[in-house]
Amino acid sequence: MKKAVEINDLTVFYRDTLALDNVSVSINSGKITGIIGPNGSGKSTLLKGILGIIPVKKGTVSFFGSSLEKYRSKIAYVPQRESIDWDFPITVEEVVAMGRIRPKKWWSRTTMADREIVKETLKKVQLSEFVNRQIGQLSGGQQQRVFLARALAQEAELIVMDEPFVGIDMASQESILSIVQKLRDSGKTVVIVHHDLSVVAEYFDEVILLNKKLIANGPISEILKSENIEKAYGMTLLLNRK
């Protein structure tokens, strides 16, 4: 099995507090991998650390054997909902068009070809009629689909999503999951950060359990059986499952 991402000894500090402690794990390509852990367990930190969004204290990461800088153009990142200002004056189309910006061509405008791609991806997530809406005017699920569309517009090989299922309706969840599965079936690698093992877990192929340290990783069927969950969550598992 080809490794999409290999993480060695990743350690991250937020100022003085340890957020991730020597995490070494790899993510298989062509799979949907869930990174699961309670609140404050460093899931998002792991994503941001491997993508170079926050500085890491120690450790190395490689993508399909090459460095982040070389592989960067093939990664799409879908940030957490809370990090977005929904009153920001930006339209759905402009958000998706962000996926077409390239660092090496920072001066260029959106080309006709880019516009075509934006249109296509919006159709894929069923948001064609909202092109000119301000993003704050959409529902939570629609907003999440806009960000998925941006990731699609990047035409990436590796799609990384931070808590995409928080605060969205069932229909949007289904729609996002079906798109994610299609991506997997066409050979892409998808990594999804999620806070518990309920509901959507069955859609993951593989799971990484995290609580500042790596607790366990492997195919979902094995992980669900083991007592690792208790180790990661303690009592919070029950709370999260409702």
Next chain:
Amino acid sequence: MDLSIWIVFIGTALIGISAALVGTFTFLQKKSLIGDAISHSILPGIVLAYMISGQRNTLILMLGAFFSGWLATQQISWLQRKTKLKSDTIVAATLSIFFALGLAMLSYIQGRPDDGQAGLSDFLFGKIAALNIEDLYLFATVSALIIAVTFFRYRVMFSFAFNKEFMISKGFSLRWNDFILNSMTILVVAMGVQAVGVVLMSALLIIPVLTARMLTYQLRSLITLSLIFGTGSSLAGSYISILGKNIPTGPCIIMVLSMCAISVALLLRVPFKIKK
């Protein structure tokens, strides 16, 4: 109309245009108050440049202003890295240290017998009538630079303002982006203080885009509207201040701007509808 009136109008228009452009992006980045800090912080630079050169030359004063404005932004980011203080505390601390230093230096040169510095206190509230034709060339160059940078970089700056983590994940440099925006802010402020003064310069950055934001959520119309408000009010304000005898330019422009903002707010009456 004679030449000096034209100089005033063209000068104000250039300031209004550049401030509205840069202000749109500092607003989107939620850094409006950094603009305020920068405008207070350039005072020691202006005074120092005057003390060294001994003359009121706009280019030299702007260099001084740029230097101390840049120092202030460096201090802000240094404090953000080094301490756990919240950003409003850091901004206010920087602002007051630099401004106090500037006032102390101002009072030092005012105590000296060679009394050529009366013009310097114009920088506190602005005096557009003091502009001459060389200043105008300088302003035109700076404005052209700002317009060019905005034209080529607006997509990147806009995207950074909306979602910086995404942009970093794509390999854009946050520090470089901040550096460009800060430099543009410092340039605009260094230019604008001649018309509105250090104290009220931040208003020229904030209010046009704030008024435009009430009317639209689309970037293009946001920039267009804030250009209209910024330039129009600067022209109207400086015209009024020339007509009246003892009216300082800065407060006058800001009043016109504020009146625009308030009338837009009242006309719309219904705060903007956000459908959920």
Next chain:
Amino acid sequence: MNDLLMILTACSVAIPASLLGVLLVSKSLVMVGDAISHAVLPGIVVAYLLSGTKDSVPMLFGAAITGFLTTFLIDFLRKKWRIQEDAAIGFTFTFLFALGVLMIAIFAGKNSDLDQECVLYGDLETSILDQVIVGSYLYGTRAILQLLPLTITLLIVIIVGFKGWKVWAFNPQFGSFIGIPIQAFQLVLMLLLSIHAVLSFESVGVILVVGLLVLPAATALQFSGTLARTFLYSACIGIVSCVFGVFLGKWINISISPLIVCVNGLLFLISIFVLPFKKSIRSS
């Protein structure tokens, strides 16, 4: 004698400022404080024009009203118009300040006590000439006698409501839950802040006030562990800066009030170089 009077006058401005500053810093309200100290200007001018004197009673009313107006306007812009906080603050205080300056320029005339520049940096040197002499005894300057009651009130408010302030600053949700009127605490703070801004603007001007508010508190936070200590250190730093500022100003013969803020700023920068930041007071 004059030096002593000058130090006392400066301290009477700096002590309440450094105490108020601690509250502002711990609640991230510094820029609101800055806004208020600018925005009291139209209130002062209107009060001055109506009453014709710089008497403190009408001015206090003017200040209280504009102070409330500022907080109200910022809140209104944020909640009703969904305008981000920094822009709302920036708009409110520049608008009100410009209004004040224009009113001075148009109505106050040239030979009045109010002029635009003194509004900016105040004048500690002339404010000590305003002495209160009863019989043949010197009781102090007017600034001292006006600010002393404010300082005492402030001390009482802080000491009596100490637990409340703590909850207000660090855990407001919990405060509303156990029935502490968080909103009222905020209003009291804003009221005291406006009054302080009015009483001190003649000595230090509207812009330097923010330095006196934020710098001692930020310095004190570098090495104090508890809220009570932060108050104490902040006040001490305020006093030390005043003493140094006055002597420095005498020595190199320049305006004293900016110098006091410069000394404060120097102490702040030194504290960052020298002292490691202890755990924030939240943890105590």
